[in-house]
Amino acid sequence: xxxxxxxxxxxxxRLAMEENIEVEEKKMFSGLSxxxxxxxxxxxxxxxxxxxxxxxxxxxxSERKGFLPMIMKGKQLKGxxxxxxxxxxxxxxxxxxxxxxLDYNPTAKAAKKKRK
Numbered sequence: 001x002x003x004x005x006x007x008x009x010x011x012x013x014r015l016a017m018e019e020n021i022e023v024e025e026k027k028m029f030s031g032l033s034x035x036x037x038x039x040x041x042x043x044x045x046x047x048x049x050x051x052x053x054x055x056x057x058x059x060x061x062s063e064r065k066g067f068l069p070m071i072m073k074g075k076q077l078k079g080x081x082x083x084x085x086x087x088x089x090x091x092x093x094x095x096x097x098x099x100x101x102l103d104y105n106p107t108a109k110a111a112k113k114k115r116k
Contacts, residue, residue, distance in 0.1 A: 003031035003044045007085075011042060011049075014098050021102075039110045042101045048082045052108060053100040055079040061100070065093070079104075 011034055015023050024035040031045035043050035050070065053061060055078045061067055066087015070080040088094040 002046055004047045007047065007049070008032050008044045010094070011044060011098070014094070015041075018102065021105075036102065036105045039105055039108045041105050041108075042098065045082065047085050049088055049097055050080065050082050051097050051101050052080055052104060054104045054107070057100060064096070 012023075012025075015021070015034060015036070021036050022038070024038070026033045026035055028040075029043050029045055029050060031043050031050070033040050033043040035041060040052055042052065048068070051061075058078055061081060062069070064083075064087055066084040068082040068084060070077045070082060083097055088097055
């Protein structure tokens with residue numbers, strides 16, 4: 001699984017600034033996922049961010065620089081996107097993406113646990 005370590009450190013450091021959250025790192029989605037309070041919040045995949053956000057923001061986020069829709073099985077997955085480096089190089093842009101992920105996290109559904 002290839003992911004940009006520098007970007008992963010940037011996400012890690014930013015999440016460490018938050019109070020009252022528990023962060024777990026897990027290799028998934030061809031990269032490194034950051035689970036906040038047991039739910040996938042943001043992921044580093046190669047050089048891109050993969051963000052999880054409220055679907056009500058779909059139009060807003062789709063207009064942002066660096067936005068790439070997340071396509072699975074030929075369909076766009078609403079509430080998820082990839083963001084190319086051009087879209088988060090500047091501090092305020094990086095903050096935007098992390099903030100929408102963190103804002104959505106409390107209402108996001110956790111993945112169902114698989115039985116062994």
